[in-house]
Amino acid sequence: MVATTTLIETTRQMWASDAACAAMEDATRLFFSDEIVDIAAAKRICAECPVMVDCLETALRQGEQFGVWGGQLFMSGRIVTLKRRRGRPPKHPRPDDQLPMIPFPEALRHLQPA
Numbered sequence: 001m002v003a004t005t006t007l008i009e010t011t012r013q014m015w016a017s018d019a020a021c022a023a024m025e026d027a028t029r030l031f032f033s034d035e036i037v038d039i040a041a042a043k044r045i046c047a048e049c050p051v052m053v054d055c056l057e058t059a060l061r062q063g064e065q066f067g068v069w070g071g072q073l074f075m076s077g078r079i080v081t082l083k084r085r086r087g088r089p090p091k092h093p094r095p096d097d098q099l100p101m102i103p104f105p106e107a108l109r110h111l112q113p114a
Contacts, residue, residue, distance in 0.1 A: 071102030
């Protein structure tokens with residue numbers, strides 16, 4: 001198990017410095033927020049990231065529970081495509097409530113949680 005953990009950490013370090021979020025000061029706030037606006041901003045950053053697939057693959061292999069990883073929103077260890085604000089849904093959807101859809105990489109489908 002130690003060798004596997006070391007390998008995962010080494011692999012993560014190789015791509016993590018190239019991530020679009022690596023130098024961001026408020027990355028934790030955006031990528032681990034419950035707010036729709038923050039989640040949408042994080043997903044837009046991921047969409048332009050050169051290591052998006054590596055990030056998502058690492059998150060899937062490590063069983064990440066929460067946050068935006070590789071353009072996908074993880075909640076309780078599952079990838080969710082829709083999230084709404086707390087409380088009663090509005091009669092007319094707000095434009096801010098739409099999360100960007102980042103396609104799931106075909107090469108990682110075998111790792112996608114059920």
